[in-house]
Amino acid sequence: MEPERVVIVGAGQTGRGMFGALFYKEGCYELTFADTDAALVRGLREQGHYTVEEKDLLTGSVEHVRVDGFSCVDVADRDAYLDALARATYIAVAVFPKSFDDVARDLAEMVRVRKARGVEDVAAVILGGNFVGLHEYFQRAIEAQLNEDERAYARTYVALATSKANRKVVHAGTGAERFALTGDNKSVLPVEDCLPFEAGHRLPSFFHIDPDVELSMIEKIWSENLIHCSLGFMGACAGYTTVNEAIEDARIGALALYAWFEGRRALEAAYGIPVPDEAAIKTMMEKFDTPYFHDRIARIVRQPIRKLKKGDRFLGPALLCIEQGITPYFILRAAAHGFCYEDAAEPQSVEMARLVRELGIDEAVRAVTELNPCEPRERLALEMLADAVREVSCPRRVPEVFSRVLG
Ligand SMILES: NC(=O)c1ccc[n+]([C@@H]2O[C@H](COP(=O)([O-])OP(=O)(O)OC[C@H]3O[C@@H](n4cnc5c(N)ncnc54)[C@H](O)[C@@H]3O)[C@@H](O)[C@H]2O)c1
Ligand SMILES: O=P(O)(O)OC[C@@H](O)[C@@H](O)[C@H](O)[C@H](O)CO
Incomplete structure (x- = not known):
C-alpha cells in the first residue's frame, strides 16, 4: 500500500518544528513542505534535511530529531502545489492570520481539483495558528469561493479540524545548521473531533482527539x-x-x-x-x-x-x-x-x-x-x-x- 501523504502549508517554525517533526517521527508518511518563500523552499530542498531540538524546558534534557526524505513545493508553482494538496490525506496549516485568505483560496482550488479527478478519499485539513475561531474562519473563506456542488463535495470529502499547535519553536540561531529549530518537546497535538475517516483508518498516534479544541x-x-x-x-x-x-x-x-x-x-x-x-x-x-x-x-x-x-x-x-x-x-x-x-x-x-x-x-x-x-x-x-x-x-x-x- 502507498504511504499516506502529508502536506504542511507554511514551512516555518511551527510547520517544520511541530507538524513536520511529529509527522516525521511516525515513520509512515510522505511529507511535503509548501511555502510562499521561494528561498526557503529552494534551501530546504537543496539541504534535504533539517534538525529540531526538542527540549524539556524544566530539566533541559534534549532530543535531536533529524527530519529528512521530504519534498518541497513553492506555492507559486501552482500545478505542483495543487497536485500535492489533491493527493494528501493530511494537510497541516501553520501560517499567520494575514495569510489565511490566501491559504483558503488554495484549499478551495484543491477542492475543485479533487472533485474534477473524482477523488473519494477523505482529506483532513489540520488548522494551526494562534487564532480563536480557526474552523469557522476557514470554512467561511473556503466555501465563499465554491459553488453549491463544490461545497457539497467539500463537506463530504474535505474535513477542516482545528488543532492546538502549542509547541514553542524558534530558529536555533547562530552556529546551528541551516533551518535548524529549537523548542519544547510537546508530543501530542489536540485535534478537533470531526475527522470523517472510515472505521479502521489509523490516525497519527500524536493526534489527541479532543471534543472541544476551540x-x-x-x-x-x-x-x-x-x-x-x-x-x-x-x-x-x-x-x-x-x-x-x-x-x-x-x-x-x-x-x-x-x-x-x-x-x-x-x-x-x-x-x-x-x-x-x-x-x-x-x-x-x-x-x-x-x-x-x-x-x-x-x-x-x-x-x-x-x-x-x-x-x-x-x-x-x-x-x-x-x-x-x-x-x-x-x-x-x-x-x-x-x-x-x-x-x-x-x-x-x-x-x-x-x-x-x-x-x-x-x-x-x-x-x-x-x-x-x-x-x-x-x-x-x-x-x-x-x-x-x-x-x-x-x-x-x-x-x-x-x-x-x-x-
Ligand atoms: N513559533 C511558535 O512557537 C508558535 C507556536 C504556536 C503557534 N504558532 C502559530 O503558528 C503560525 C505560524 O507561526 P510560525 O512561528 O511558524 O511563523 P513562521 O514565520 O516561522 O512561519 C510561517 C510560514 O508561513 C509561510 N507562508 C506565508 N503565507 C503562506 C501561504 N499563503 N502559503 C504557504 N505558506 C505561507 C511563510 O513564508 C513562513 O515560512 C502562527 O499563526 C503562529 O501564531 C507559532
Ligand atoms: O505566535 P504568536 O505571534 O501568535 O505569539 C507569540 C508566542 O506567544 C507564541 O508563539 C507562543 O510561544 C506559542 O503560542 C506557544 O504555544
Whole structure:
C-alpha cells in the first residue's frame, strides 16, 4: 500500500518544528513542505534535511530529531502545489492570520481539483495558528469561493479540524545548521473531533482527539499567550530582550501574573474552566524563566497590531472579563505597553507609533483594536485602554502646559 501523504502549508517554525517533526517521527508518511518563500523552499530542498531540538524546558534534557526524505513545493508553482494538496490525506496549516485568505483560496482550488479527478478519499485539513475561531474562519473563506456542488463535495470529502499547535519553536540561531529549530518537546497535538475517516483508518498516534479544541484554544490564547505577551510588551518597554529578563523583573512578573489571573477568572466564570492551582502556576512561570530556553521578546511581541485586535490575547479576555463583571485593569495595562515601545525592525510597531503620533491616543487605540465605541462593553475597554496608554506613556507625553505647571 502507498504511504499516506502529508502536506504542511507554511514551512516555518511551527510547520517544520511541530507538524513536520511529529509527522516525521511516525515513520509512515510522505511529507511535503509548501511555502510562499521561494528561498526557503529552494534551501530546504537543496539541504534535504533539517534538525529540531526538542527540549524539556524544566530539566533541559534534549532530543535531536533529524527530519529528512521530504519534498518541497513553492506555492507559486501552482500545478505542483495543487497536485500535492489533491493527493494528501493530511494537510497541516501553520501560517499567520494575514495569510489565511490566501491559504483558503488554495484549499478551495484543491477542492475543485479533487472533485474534477473524482477523488473519494477523505482529506483532513489540520488548522494551526494562534487564532480563536480557526474552523469557522476557514470554512467561511473556503466555501465563499465554491459553488453549491463544490461545497457539497467539500463537506463530504474535505474535513477542516482545528488543532492546538502549542509547541514553542524558534530558529536555533547562530552556529546551528541551516533551518535548524529549537523548542519544547510537546508530543501530542489536540485535534478537533470531526475527522470523517472510515472505521479502521489509523490516525497519527500524536493526534489527541479532543471534543472541544476551540474552547481549549480560547483558554490557551486568552491566558497563556496573554501572560506571554504581557511579559513581552512590558519587557520591551523596559528594554529587555528575552522573556527571562522580563519575568525576573519582579514588578513585571507580578503585573503579568495579575493580568493572567483576570483572564483565568473570566474563563472560569464564563466557561467553568477552573483557575489552575499554585503548582501549575509555578510550573508555567518556571517554563517561561527556564535557563534552557531564552525566548526573544521580539518574537513574542511580533505583529503587535494583530495581538491587540478584538478577539486576540488582550481584548478577547478583557471583553470576557467585562461581560463577567470583572475589571480587566491589569490586562489593559499590559496591553497599553504595546503602544509605548517602538522597534524599527517591526513594521507593526512603527505603524502603531505613527498612529499615536498622527491620530492621538484615543483614535489610535480605536484603529488598532477595531473596538466598536457604540457597544457599551467595547467602549469601556476602549476608554480603559486609552487611559492606560496615557498612564504608561506619561513621562514622555505629558502635554507641555501641564509639565510647566507640574514643574
Ligand atoms: N513559533 C511558535 O512557537 C508558535 C507556536 C504556536 C503557534 N504558532 C502559530 O503558528 C503560525 C505560524 O507561526 P510560525 O512561528 O511558524 O511563523 P513562521 O514565520 O516561522 O512561519 C510561517 C510560514 O508561513 C509561510 N507562508 C506565508 N503565507 C503562506 C501561504 N499563503 N502559503 C504557504 N505558506 C505561507 C511563510 O513564508 C513562513 O515560512 C502562527 O499563526 C503562529 O501564531 C507559532
Ligand atoms: O505566535 P504568536 O505571534 O501568535 O505569539 C507569540 C508566542 O506567544 C507564541 O508563539 C507562543 O510561544 C506559542 O503560542 C506557544 O504555544
